[in-house]
Amino acid sequence: MIVNHQTPTPEISQKLAQLRLTVQRASYAYYVLDDPIMEDGVYDRLYRELQELENQYPELISPDSPTQRVGEKPAAQFQSVTHNIPLYSLENAFNMAELQAWDEKWRRFLGDSLPQDPKYICELKIDGSAIALTYHNGILVRGVTRGDGVTGEDITQNVKTIRSIPLKLHLDNPPPVVEVRGEAFLSNHIFVQINQERQQTGEPLFANPRNAAAGTLRQLDPRIVADRRLDFFAYTLHLDSPNLHDHWDCLELLQKMGFKVNPNRQLCQSLLEVQQYFDAWDTQRRELPYMTDGVVVKLNSLSLQKQLGETRKFPRWAIALKYPAEELPTKIISVTFQVGRTGALTPVAELEPIQLAGTTVKRATLHNQDRLTELDLHIGDTVIVRKAGEIIPEVVRVLPDLRPTGAKLVTMPTHCPECGETVIKTPAEAVTRCINSSCPAIVRGSIIHWCQRPALDINGIGEKLVQQLVDAQLVRSVADLYDLNMDQLLELDRMGEKSAQKILAAIATSKQQPWHRVLYGLGIRHVGKANAQLLAQNFPSCQSLAAASSAQIEGVYGIGAEIATSVYQWFQNPANISLCDRLQQAGLQLTSVPSTAPKSTHQAQPFAGKTFVLTGTLPTLSRDQAKSMIENAGGKVTNSVTKKVDYLLLGEKPGSKLKKAQDLAIANLSESDFLAMIKSANF
Numbered sequence: 039m040i041v042n043h044q045t046p047t048p049e050i051s052q053k054l055a056q057l058r059l060t061v062q063r064a065s066y067a068y069y070v071l072d073d074p075i076m077e078d079g080v081y082d083r084l085y086r087e088l089q090e091l092e093n094q095y096p097e098l099i100s101p102d103s104p105t106q107r108v109g110e111k112p113a114a115q116f117q118s119v120t121h122n123i124p125l126y127s128l129e130n131a132f133n134m135a136e137l138q139a140w141d142e143k144w145r146r147f148l149g150d151s152l153p154q155d156p157k158y159i160c161e162l163k164i165d166g167s168a169i170a171l172t173y174h175n176g177i178l179v180r181g182v183t184r185g186d187g188v189t190g191e192d193i194t195q196n197v198k199t200i201r202s203i204p205l206k207l208h209l210d211n212p213p214p215v216v217e218v219r220g221e222a223f224l225s226n227h228i229f230v231q232i233n234q235e236r237q238q239t240g241e242p243l244f245a246n247p248r249n250a251a252a253g254t255l256r257q258l259d260p261r262i263v264a265d266r267r268l269d270f271f272a273y274t275l276h277l278d279s280p281n282l283h284d285h286w287d288c289l290e291l292l293q294k295m296g297f298k299v300n301p302n303r304q305l306c307q308s309l310l311e312v313q314q315y316f317d318a319w320d321t322q323r324r325e326l327p328y329m330t331d332g333v334v335v336k337l338n339s340l341s342l343q344k345q346l347g348e349t350r351k352f353p354r355w356a357i358a359l360k361y362p363a364e365e366l367p368t369k370i371i372s373v374t375f376q377v378g379r380t381g382a383l384t385p386v387a388e389l390e391p392i393q394l395a396g397t398t399v400k401r402a403t404l405h406n407q408d409r410l411t412e413l414d415l416h417i418g419d420t421v422i423v424r425k426a427g428e429i430i431p432e433v434v435r436v437l438p439d440l441r442p443t444g445a446k447l448v449t450m451p452t453h454c455p456e457c458g459e460t461v462i463k464t465p466a467e468a469v470t471r472c473i474n475s476s477c478p479a480i481v482r483g484s485i486i487h488w489c490q491r492p493a494l495d496i497n498g499i500g501e502k503l504v505q506q507l508v509d510a511q512l513v514r515s516v517a518d519l520y521d522l523n524m525d526q527l528l529e530l531d532r533m534g535e536k537s538a539q540k541i542l543a544a545i546a547t548s549k550q551q552p553w554h555r556v557l558y559g560l561g562i563r564h565v566g567k568a569n570a571q572l573l574a575q576n577f578p579s580c581q582s583l584a585a586a587s588s589a590q591i592e593g594v595y596g597i598g599a600e601i602a603t604s605v606y607q608w609f610q611n612p613a614n615i616s617l618c619d620r621l622q623q624a625g626l627q628l629t630s631v632p633s634t635a636p637k638s639t640h641q642a643q644p645f646a647g648k649t650f651v652l653t654g655t656l657p658t659l660s661r662d663q664a665k666s667m668i669e670n671a672g673g674k675v676t677n678s679v680t681k682k683v684d685y686l687l688l689g690e691k692p693g694s695k696l697k698k699a700q701d702l703a704i705a706n707l708s709e710s711d712f713l714a715m716i717k718s719a720n721f
């Protein structure tokens with residue numbers, strides 16, 4: 039513990055009070071209302087910050103600080119009862135270094151009486167709600183929520199509805215008293231089902247299965263509890279017996295007594311093995327039908343556990359090693375504005391760097407003016423940043439309680455930060471745009487897009503070279519790339535003859551790329567890879583597409599009105615027509631082998647009456663694109679897998695929907711199957 043002997047400044051006291059208030063509010067919403075106001079990762083981080091400040095200034099610790107207790111005292115819905123043995127929380131570790139520090143700490147605590155080769159047990163940390171069960175002579179007499187660890191609520195009637203909790207222990211000679219602890223939880227698909235029902239009846243949705251489980255346990259009507267099919271894994275047995283030497287024995291005995299014990303436990307000889315278990319389960323856990331948020335590491339020996347005992351909040355012999363959060367709080371240092379290839383200005387938050395889901399995040403997108411207004415963002419704000427999967431980090435929320443006094447509101451600029459021209463805001467789009475087509479940022483963006491792999495795939499032309507080419511005014515549009523010569527390239531900084539040759543060769547090769555990639559490369563708004571393919575299939579030449587009416591373009595399955603208008607308008611601009619002419623003269627493929635004529639708008643709808651569910655990431659289509667293609671073809675997209683679903687459109691890293699669909703024998707479609715179905719219906 040770092041103890042600071044300086045008196046806290048008024049700013050520190052104020053910051054700590056604000057932080058305490060925010061954590062208190064979150065804790066109440068989470069434990070008492072089962073309705074969290076922030077992500078767990080965010081809570082954990084703020085809690086840590088509060089803990090660290092309190093460690094630095096112990097005189098500022100107040101007895102009502104969330105760091106001073108386990109959970110919250112529940113609302114007086116059920117009878118409040120004192121636990122026979124306190125129900126502790128677990129200390130958290132967020133990385134291996136913290137796990138190592140815990141290991142050193144308990145070893146230090148034991149001093150000379152350190153045992154030889156202590157073993158660890160790793161168990162999955164089930165994201166449910168802890169309950170304490172008491173059995174008298176083998177009969178369940180009491181079930182209690184954790185509450186604040188000392189007192190909980192008597193929910194015996196509700197506990198009796200959980201089928202995986204034995205009402206009578208499977209023992210011939212049960213001891214007079216047995217205490218069992220474990221986690222009550224809901225499977226993911228029941229959680230989805232409950233929320234669907236709540237949505238239909240207009241009730242607020244549960245944020246996650248854990249809150250849903252906690253909320254269910256505290257339902258006053260046991261019939262509702264029974265209906266929700268809670269499940270239970272036992273993980274602690276309090277029983278004095280000479281035959282029990284370690285935690286592993288306890289888990290086996292619990293199983294014999296008739297409890298479900300999570301089968302994915304492992305005995306580990308070292309922290310390295312613990313790490314291997316933790317890493318392996320980081321992916322495997324996504325296949326489980328219930329949520330887990332970490333691994334609980336426990337010392338196996340019961341005598342060691344006894345020697346170490348507990349602090350006021352945690353056992354010293356166990357720790358929860360949490361999987362990295364995808365949302366964390368940090369601070370806004372400043373906001374910059376990026377101009378994209380379409381001229382759209384994107385506000386970007388420059389952040390105090392944080393480690394998020396395995397990478398350092400320093401910047402996050404703020405999308406557009408509407409988002410800025412919605413967030414009411416001020417410089418210096420503490421914000422929640424999310425990075426899920428491959429998605430660019432984004433600011434999802436502001437914590438206004440933690441705003442510094444006098445903080446400046448962030449607004450969109452009135453002039454383009456690149457070319458200085460006045461920007462315009464299109465009311466229909468929520469986008470602020472620079473409309474100067476020779477704005478260097480727009481030119482650079484369109485050339486980078488042209489050279490990227492899904493477009494013309496010109497190897498060797500990256501952002502730096504594009505910047506040089508535009509700055510030297512050698513390239514003002516993509517067509518200029520095809521006029522570049524050796525001498526011009528050699529004049530650029532750090533450009534050798536070999537590199538220049540390679541670049542010219544790559545530019546020449548790009549002339550072979552098919553029409554749909556040229557179309558994608560043109561960067562017409564809303565025309566992504568899949569749409570470019572669809573359009574090129576239906577309009578086999580640039581000329582035919584340029585001559586098509588908006589209605590004809592919209593007649594292509596998968597092409598909505600917005601895309602059609604954007605394409606149509608693009609070809610109405612004479613500058614774009616002359617760009618296409620120049621590209622054609624340069625030898626690019628603006629025609630494909632004709633296979634079809636533009637489609638009429640009156641085709642049979644191939645997916646009429648069919649219901650689709652999407653899961654995972656598709657190779658080329660975004661979810662929105664796939665959704666609009668299905669809807670344009672007469673189909674319906676829903677979120678939950680039920681018997682009424684006809685197809686599961688399956689991408690990479692699918693979620694639990696895949697398992698559910700397999701159980702219900704619903705047909706899977708890959709993206710290529712799906713595109714083939716659309717295509718065959720189109721021809």
Ligand SMILES: NC(=O)c1ccc[n+]([C@@H]2O[C@H](COP(=O)([O-])OP(=O)(O)OC[C@H]3O[C@@H](n4cnc5c(N)ncnc54)[C@H](O)[C@@H]3O)[C@@H](O)[C@H]2O)c1
Nearest residue numbers: 064065068074076077078081127128161163164168273334
């Ligand atoms: N989102 C919010 O606003 C908010 C507010 C308060 C708390 N929280 C979350 O709650 C957590 C703190 O809650 P907590 O005090 O219950 O601690 P915890 O959930 O971090 O860990 C302790 C709990 O783990 C559970 N557990 C699951 N599997 C277990 C196993 N195999 N062995 C032993 N225990 C197991 C038990 O219920 C135990 O009580 C934090 O992670 C925090 O993110 C979130």
